[in-house]
Amino acid sequence: MTSTDLLDRLEAAFAKRRAGLLVTDAGRWAVFVQPFDGRCRPQLVGCFDDENDACEAGVSSPIGRRFLVKAIRAEDRVVSVPRVVLAD
Amino acid sequence: MIPDPFRAKGLIDTAAGASCINPAVIDRLLLDPLEQARLRTASGDIRTAGYHVTLTLGWTEHQPPDPIPVRVYVAEIAGADALVGLDVLRQGEFTLYGRIGRFALTLPRRGAQL
Numbered sequence: 001m002t003s004t005d006l007l008d009r010l011e012a013a014f015a016k017r018r019a020g021l022l023v024t025d026a027g028r029w030a031v032f033v034q035p036f037d038g039r040c041r042p043q044l045v046g047c048f049d050d051e052n053d054a055c056e057a058g059v060s061s062p063i064g065r066r067f068l069v070k071a072i073r074a075e076d077r078v079v080s081v082p083r084v085v086l087a088d
Numbered sequence: 089m090i091p092d093p094f095r096a097k098g099l100i101d102t103a104a105g106a107s108c109i110n111p112a113v114i115d116r117l118l119l120d121p122l123e124q125a126r127l128r129t130a131s132g133d134i135r136t137a138g139y140h141v142t143l144t145l146g147w148t149e150h151q152p153p154d155p156i157p158v159r160v161y162v163a164e165i166a167g168a169d170a171l172v173g174l175d176v177l178r179q180g181e182f183t184l185y186g187r188i189g190r191f192a193l194t195l196p197r198r199g200a201q202l
Contacts (some may be wrong), residue, residue, distance in 0.1 A: 079105045080127075081129055084165065
């Protein structure tokens, strides 16, 4: 599985749980880890008030190496960076 | 394996909502993305990945400011390795002295009041 595929998978796991997480943990940071066994689905390992704590939890998770740290919001934030111009 | 810190050229961009780095820097630091995100650029919206890094600004200073953990997004940046956006600037004080064409950026340093 490519890195992009893994990220897609982690994002999909978050998307599936988003509605429920908004009820219990809106404004916090969710951590999903992809287990080493690629056949398993990504697991939610916890929600954290601090982004750095969330990243630490992802790094130190024993169940897998790749993880997602996502702010629990109704919609994903769109970041404005006007300076970046796409090549033609 | 933890790669060595990478000294990079950064551009301060007061119009950037978040900081960005070039793909080559990501490759060098062997980072894995933490999320997918959407960047709104002058050319339109692009899908990109977000990474968690630690920035230390003012590398040449004897006592640089404290390292700043920040989420950065991958984007091609002309003329620099990194774009320092409002997410970093808001952690300190940024002052533009327009008449003399200079600026000052003061960031937190352990033990010092800002």
